[in-house]
Amino acid sequence: MIHKMAEAQSPPKTDEEKQCLEHIAESNCADILRQVIYCKVGRPQCSLFCREVSERCKTFTPNQRVLLSSGNICNFDVALCIKVVRQINGINPNEERWKSKVADNNHTLFGSLQRIALFRKEVIHCPEEGEFSFHELFRLISTAFQDIQREMKFERDFHADLDVTCNELLTPVYKRLSSQVEPDAIKEEDEHRGKNDIDEEMDYSCLHRYSSGELRAIDKARISLIEKYKHRFRLELNAPQADVMVVYSENDRDAAEGFRQSIDGRVLSLVNRKQAKVKTMLYDKEGLGETKLNALEAAYSNSTYAFLYLTKSFVENDYTALVAQSLLMESINSKDKKWRVVPFHTSPLKNGQYKVPLGINTLKSLNAWNQDRFYWGMMDDLLSGTIHEREDREIKMFDRKYEEALSIQNEDKKHEDSIGKLEKLSLNRTQPQQDRPRSVVQPMPKPDDSVSASCDSCHVTDEED
Numbered sequence: 001m002i003h004k005m006a007e008a009q010s011p012p013k014t015d016e017e018k019q020c021l022e023h024i025a026e027s028n029c030a031d032i033l034r035q036v037i038y039c040k041v042g043r044p045q046c047s048l049f050c051r052e053v054s055e056r057c058k059t060f061t062p063n064q065r066v067l068l069s070s071g072n073i074c075n076f077d078v079a080l081c082i083k084v085v086r087q088i089n090g091i092n093p094n095e096e097r098w099k100s101k102v103a104d105n106n107h108t109l110f111g112s113l114q115r116i117a118l119f120r121k122e123v124i125h126c127p128e129e130g131e132f133s134f135h136e137l138f139r140l141i142s143t144a145f146q147d148i149q150r151e152m153k154f155e156r157d158f159h160a161d162l163d164v165t166c167n168e169l170l171t172p173v174y175k176r177l178s179s180q181v182e183p184d185a186i187k188e189e190d191e192h193r194g195k196n197d198i199d200e201e202m203d204y205s206c207l208h209r210y211s212s213g214e215l216r217a218i219d220k221a222r223i224s225l226i227e228k229y230k231h232r233f234r235l236e237l238n239a240p241q242a243d244v245m246v247v248y249s250e251n252d253r254d255a256a257e258g259f260r261q262s263i264d265g266r267v268l269s270l271v272n273r274k275q276a277k278v279k280t281m282l283y284d285k286e287g288l289g290e291t292k293l294n295a296l297e298a299a300y301s302n303s304t305y306a307f308l309y310l311t312k313s314f315v316e317n318d319y320t321a322l323v324a325q326s327l328l329m330e331s332i333n334s335k336d337k338k339w340r341v342v343p344f345h346t347s348p349l350k351n352g353q354y355k356v357p358l359g360i361n362t363l364k365s366l367n368a369w370n371q372d373r374f375y376w377g378m379m380d381d382l383l384s385g386t387i388h389e390r391e392d393r394e395i396k397m398f399d400r401k402y403e404e405a406l407s408i409q410n411e412d413k414k415h416e417d418s419i420g421k422l423e424k425l426s427l428n429r430t431q432p433q434q435d436r437p438r439s440v441v442q443p444m445p446k447p448d449d450s451v452s453a454s455c456d457s458c459h460v461t462d463e464e465d
Contacts, residue, residue, distance in 0.1 A: 013134050022124065024123075025119060028145075028161055029141070033078065034081060036109070037081065039154070040085070044256075044309075044369070045346075045369075048255055050068045050071050056087075060080075064083070072261070078116070078120060082117060085109075091113075097110075102118070112148050115141065119137060138166070146159045205276065205394075206391040226398075226402060229405040232408055239288055240281055241390050242281045242304070243278050243303065244281075244304070248309040249311060249314040249317045251311075251317075252313055255311075263278055263280050266379075266380075268387060276387045283296055283300070283306070288302075296323065304389050305383075308342065310343050310344060311346050315357055316354075324357060339363070342364065343356065348367075366379065
């Protein structure tokens with residue numbers, strides 16, 4: 001039994017070892033369990049499945065029920081992930097069996113869950129009472145990850161992630177003094193840091209094309225000006241650009257949102273070792289237009305692909321069926337949108353849950369219900385070749401936004417100057433006469449001086465005569 005490992009007195013753990021184990025317990029464990037849920041249920045159906053589990057099972061806490069209702073698995077912690085996985089068909093959540101000791105030769109998914117739960121108990125809940133050494137705990141969780149990796153056949157090697165985590169947290173980082181770093185290395189590090197700063201801003205990720213430090217400095221100044229005035233831009237300037245627009249039936253909104261999230265932010269490898277993140281949106285995203293038709297037109301104009309999330313509700317809804325046919329005709333007739341409509345089936349066609357509309361069935365489609373390695377390979381190939389189109393639109397929009405921000409700034413400056421002139425003029429009019437400048441106030445001649453001057457003038461004239 002696995003508890004026999006702890007019979008001998010284990011040496012105390014260092015602070016670095018404790019930190020490493022805590023990170024694995026809270027981060028790595030949740031990461032692999034979320035992928036188990038995606039694999040068992042399917043990403044598009046995850047939100048619906050979580051709501052059904054919340055209604056069917058009464059062992060969840062109020063906070064866990066709130067998270068389940070949202071359907072966003074990315075927010076699930078390890079404890080909630082374990083409960084959800086135990087509810088999946090084929091895993092018996094029997095309490096007596098759950099609390100039993102796991103045998104060393106038990107390499108099932110249920111046994112892996114037990115190992116993860118025991119690991120978290122020793123690391124998080126009862127760290128002072130635990131008798132396992134660092135190496136014993138690491139072997140325990142490593143066995144669980146290796147078994148899950150083998151059973152689920154994940155493309156990503158979660159078992160290898162444990163070694164990466166330990167290497168990052170346990171290996172001391174030695175920083176060289178500035179005198180030991182050559183100037184060229186400092187320059188490359190600064191350029192790399194600046195490039196990452198821009199890449200992390202999804203709204204301005206198109207700027208990763210530029211590698212010059214001088215251009216990046218100019219772009220950052222332009223970004224600051226755009227951010228200052230973007231709340232005053234016209235609606236079309238604030239509309240997002242995307243690689244994918246998802247068209248769906250209103251009855252499938254939650255599932256379609258889950259499908260969109262499964263693609264959004266996916267990192268694609270481009271040429272020259274560059275990377276880019278996929279951007280997606282729903283076809284009726286708020287802020288695209290005042291009506292649904294306006295939003296559809298703006299979303300299609302600002303997207304590279306239109307993904308049709310096909311369900312029974314989709315094909316039976318007159319509006320979505322009309323939208324799909326309109327997009328199909330547009331993709332056939334438009335030079336820029338040639339064959340950019342892609343249907344995604346949510347169930348096998350042989351099940352007969354819905355009939356694909358005429359015209360749509362001639363398009364090349366993907367099976368969202370079977371998200372295996374082939375599915376993601378096709379998805380990556382489809383999107384990686386057209387990322388530049390979305391970036392081209394973003395760069396053009398970036399220039400328009402900057403021109404708009406400059407225009408608003410100039411208008412504000414003119415307005416401020418005109419107000420300043422009016423205030424100065426108003427001040428001059430209301431200022432007392434004795435306080436005004438000498439050039440403004442002219443002295444009035446005295447009556448006697450005027451008369452005397454007049455007489456003197458007459459006297460001079462008479463003498464001349």
